[in-house]
Amino acid sequence: MTKSLEHTEIARDQSAVDAAVEREYRRHRMLRGRDLLLAILTPVALLALWELAAAFGAIDARLFTPPSEIVERGWDMIAGGELWVHVVATVGRLAAGFVLGAVAGVLVGLVMGVSRPLRAAFGPTFTALYALPKIAILPLLLLIFGLTETPKVLSVAISVFFVVQINTLAGIVQIDGRILEAARAYQASGWKLFRYVLLPGATPSIMTGLRVSAGMAVIVVTAVEFVASNNGLGYLIWNSWQLFQPQTMFVGLITVSIIGAVVTGLIIVLERALLPWQHSGGPRKKGKEQ
Template identity: 60%
Template sequence: MSIRPQTGGEEAVHRAVRGARRDAARAAVLGLAVPLLLLSGWEAAARTGVVDALLFPPPSRIAAQLAAMTADGELGGHLAATLGRLLPGYVLGALAGALTGFAMGVSVTLRAALGPLFAALYCLPKIATLPLLLLVFGLGETPKVLAVAITVFFVTQINTLAGVRRIDTRVLETARSYGASGPRLLRFVLLPGAAPAILTGLRTAVGLAVVVVVAVEFVASDNGLGFLIWNSWTLFRPDRMYVGLVTVAVLGAVLSAALAVAERWLLPWQAARPPLFAPWRTLLRARTPRS
């Protein structure tokens, strides 16, 4: 059995693969080591009295409190209440923002009419609309959902508008000359062309939506993660407060990761590949005959 000698291009690919794996392993180690070192230092500082354990309880105590609140269902109830406000508001704001952005992107009249107004409203802190929403809709769930929807609306609208405006005008003119208009123009031209900007806006909006829903629950709710954090501060229960903070952080990270997966699935040519994929592109280039 004969062994075919490796070409210079294949050797370069294997070296690149090994290097990529080393880089990935190093990144994984650093990504785990830094949080573990911080938590270990926090634990030691709280146990030895370097920091006030009442204000900064050791992570082991926070973990025990998290386990207890999870076991008795209290944390799950607060999380469900927050998601019940966050998800409907997010979907409502994203749909309205995307449709408005598309309409303004293709209509000079709408841009002229709504552009200055939206520019002013975009700078307004969205949590500041809560008192007005409470006056109009009362103390139910509607104002909390709408506060989230307003936040998501403006971020999605401005990103969608920017995405549509980046589409080459020659593409739009060609599509219109072939009879594309309304839903067909939206489906086959506007949506694919603006999709990267829209998904960027949606990923930005999800973090802001979490911030707003927690802030709303601080002042206008008797359940939810925001209520848990605020109520724990009122009762001077820092361990419970940290449980709420950790849960909010994990919720935001999970939602952002879910949108990143959706972006990779919807826009495979746009999403960044892991380093391990790069050497295979090198291999393909190495095997492509030069003209």
């Protein structure tokens, strides 16, 4: 009889837990749906407000071109192929510079992280160079390489390098010493220590560096194209301002922002693939825990 009562109590407690988990799961889904809805409706509402303000004369439509006219101008540029020329030029420079700077930043950061003498020798120098505005290096690069693609790519690569290098180094240095002691106790050294302890421990910081440097890379490539290019979205924006073509200028600005969002989104997808445990939060519906 006592055992039967105990089983009944256990079943009742389990049912209560299951019900609580189900309620939390539904609440979590509702909040995610609300967040997604707000993320979509907010820019739509702002664009509608912009359109209405221009239509009723609250803002100068000659300076703040209504979204409908921007879309029309953008479609004409896409159909005519003009926009693609500038997009391809910017994306090519951005991709080449980002990959070059990211790879170099990760490698240098890892080497400095595992070598105290190198960290002491180059740490202050890299800290000082990081504070230097990257666009200020462009004139020197132009003197060395001339008006070619190399200075534009290197400007992006340098801006990405320092951000990724600093974050990679921080990721290595901040690894808990007890973890390293445990790894060495299990005879982990050399490549095994690097592959299974140091690199996984530094990966979250590396991904943070890549996310931050992505936005900086878009800024730098656009600024470089302002002054040292005859194509690209930066050139398009600057030339449109000089010719007082606000529709075209807004098309360029929006395209740059879209490219920045896409690059950041790709890095987030990569981060989710490499660090799935950091994005597995939130309650799960019963039966999906397996």
